[in-house]
Amino acid sequence: MAGASLIFRRPLPSEAEAFAALHVQCWQESYTEIVPKELMATFTSTTRLPMWQTAIPNLERFVLGAYVDHQPAGFVISGSTPEKHVENQDGHLWGIYILEAYKGKGIGRSLVQYAHADWAARGGTSMTVGVLAENKAARLFYEKLGARFVRDGEYEWSGHRLKDCIYIWNDLNTGYNFKTAELPNSSSGHRFK
Numbered sequence: 001m002a003g004a005s006l007i008f009r010r011p012l013p014s015e016a017e018a019f020a021a022l023h024v025q026c027w028q029e030s031y032t033e034i035v036p037k038e039l040m041a042t043f044t045s046t047t048r049l050p051m052w053q054t055a056i057p058n059l060e061r062f063v064l065g066a067y068v069d070h071q072p073a074g075f076v077i078s079g080s081t082p083e084k085h086v087e088n089q090d091g092h093l094w095g096i097y098i099l100e101a102y103k104g105k106g107i108g109r110s111l112v113q114y115a116h117a118d119w120a121a122r123g124g125t126s127m128t129v130g131v132l133a134e135n136k137a138a139r140l141f142y143e144k145l146g147a148r149f150v151r152d153g154e155y156e157w158s159g160h161r162l163k164d165c166i167y168i169w170n171d172l173n174t175g176y177n178f179k180t181a182e183l184p185n186s187s188s189g190h191r192f193k
C-alpha cells in the first residue's frame, strides 16, 4: 500500500451499491470455508443493498468506510443494540470487513478505534461483538485489540444454525482512546459523520 492514500469517512447515500458489492466481496474472500454454501449464495449485492440504503443515512448508526486511493476497501458499523448479550452492555459492533488485499495493514484496528471513540462520545461505556466460532482470524484480531471473551452461542441466519461467540470491550475510553490512537501515516481527512 506504499504511496496509496488511506481515508476514513462516512459513505454517502449514493455509495450504497458500492458498499453492498464490497460487503459481498469481503464475504467471498473470507467466509467460503466457514459459512454454508447455501447461505453464501443468498449473500449478494442485491440482497445487501437495502441494509446499506438504510444504514448510511441513519445517523444513529456509526458507519465508517476505509478508502484506499478513494475506493471503498473496508468498513465498520456499530452503535446501540436492542439485544443485550451481557448485562449493562450498551454498544455493539455490527460488522467490520476489509478486502483481502488490505488486511494486516492496521485498517481494522483504526476502524475499531473510531467505532469505540464514536460510541464513547455518545456516552457509551462498552461494546460487544459477535463472531463466528470458526472465524479464528477475527477472534485473534479482537483479542489483540483487548476484547474479552464472554461466551459461546448460536444464532439462526436464513434457516442455518451458526455457532458464534461474544466478546466485549469494557474500556472504550482507556484502552482505545481515539485521541491517542495511532493511525497509519498515510491517513488523512478523518471525520465521523
Ligand SMILES: CC(C)(COP(=O)(O)OP(=O)(O)OC[C@H]1O[C@@H](n2cnc3c(N)ncnc32)[C@H](O)[C@@H]1OP(=O)(O)O)[C@@H](O)C(=O)NCCC(=O)NCCS
Pocket (backbone or CB within 6 Å): 026, 030, 095, 096, 097, 098, 099, 102, 103, 104, 105, 106, 107, 108, 109, 110, 130, 131, 132, 135, 136, 137, 138, 140, 141, 142, 144, 145
Ligand atoms: C478481522 C479483520 C477486520 C482485521 O482487520 P485487519 O486490518 O486485517 O487487522 P489489523 O491489521 O488492524 O490488525 C490489528 C492487530 O490484530 C492482529 N491480527 C489481525 N488479523 C490477525 C490474524 N488473522 N491472526 C492473528 N492476529 C491478527 C494484527 O497482528 C494486529 O496486531 P499488531 O498491531 O500487534 O500486529 C480483517 O482481517 C477482516 O476483514 N477479516 C474478514 C472479515 C471478518 O472476519 N470480519 C469480522 C467479522 S466478526
